[in-house]
Amino acid sequence: MNLILLGPPGAGKGTQAKRLEERFGVVQIATGDMLRAEVRAGSEIGNQAKAIMERGELVPDALITEMIAGRVARPDAARGFILDGFPRTVVQAEALDAMLKAHGLRLDHVIELKVKDDVLVERISGRYTCAGCGEGYHDRFKQPKVEGVCDVCGGREFTRRADDRAETVAARLDAFHRQTAPLLPYYAAQGKLRSVDGMAAMSEVTEALAAILSGQG
Numbered sequence: 481m482n483l484i485l486l487g488p489p490g491a492g493k494g495t496q497a498k499r500l501e502e503r504f505g506v507v508q509i510a511t512g513d514m515l516r517a518e519v520r521a522g523s524e525i526g527n528q529a530k531a532i533m534e535r536g537e538l539v540p541d542a543l544i545t546e547m548i549a550g551r552v553a554r555p556d557a558a559r560g561f562i563l564d565g566f567p568r569t570v571v572q573a574e575a576l577d578a579m580l581k582a583h584g585l586r587l588d589h590v591i592e593l594k595v596k597d598d599v600l601v602e603r604i605s606g607r608y609t610c611a612g613c614g615e616g617y618h619d620r621f622k623q624p625k626v627e628g629v630c631d632v633c634g635g636r637e638f639t640r641r642a643d644d645r646a647e648t649v650a651a652r653l654d655a656f657h658r659q660t661a662p663l664l665p666y667y668a669a670q671g672k673l674r675s676v677d678g679m680a681a682m683s684e685v686t687e688a689l690a691a692i693l694s695g696q697g
């Protein structure tokens with residue numbers, strides 16, 4: 481089962497992808513995480529992407545398609561994959577179509593998580609992660625059970641993303657509306673698009689997604 485989770489920054493793509501990964505045994509492929517790893521490694525791709533990401537703009541299509549080329553055909557994706565943050569432009573969607581065709585693969589679902597812009601800003605600006613294991617938290621919506629201690633690994637250090645500042649969030653939302661929203665009619669025309677209410681509680685969103693993936697939604 482191969483799917484795309486489509487939605488604006490903070491819609492819950494990463495949160496839900498991790499849950500579906502566990503439940504359905506498919507692998508999450510998140511271009512934002514891949515880019516942040518490249519930035520940390522100081523690679524050529526990372527050096528090109530860093531300033532663009534910090535401004536909240538999209539990195540060039542050619543750089544993304546080069547980074548992700550062949551990723552869907554790696555052994556860990558054999559049982560299926562969830563694309564989180566890719567494609568983000570029509571050019572990237574066309575590149576993905578070509579990539580899938582070349583490997584004899586197909587997309588089963590494209591699911592849009594719908595969330596209003598004002599809610600997105602609150603979600604993103606309150607988000608932080610455990611520096612040790614990467615578990616995600618939120619100032620309001622998901623706090624550790626013991627204050628300052630990660631529920632998963634017991635770590636006491638937490639980080640916030642460089643692009644989660646309020647002014648950058650506005651630029652990221654603008655990029656979504658201008659460059660990524662045109663993917664909705666693109667996939668609707670292929671008869672693949674479904675929408676889920678991403679404003680619902682996290683577990684309700686998970687169940688709505690699981691119902692679609694199990695053919696019951």
Ligand code: AP5
Pocket residue numbers: 487488489490491492493494495496511512513515532533534536537538539540544564565566567568572603604606607608616617618621622643652678679680681682685
């Ligand atoms: P990327 O890392 O992909 O960021 P994004 O799309 O902006 O998405 P986020 O990770 O911010 O949000 P999310 O939807 O995963 O939400 P989350 O689950 O964390 O991209 C970063 C940058 O990299 C881009 O700006 C661009 O520069 C570059 N880039 C990446 N891919 C690219 C591409 N293909 N082309 C070009 N450039 C690319 O949830 C957010 C918060 O809300 C969390 O705290 C969570 O706990 C909370 N939350 C989630 N769901 C709910 C809920 N139902 N109720 C309440 N709270 C919730």
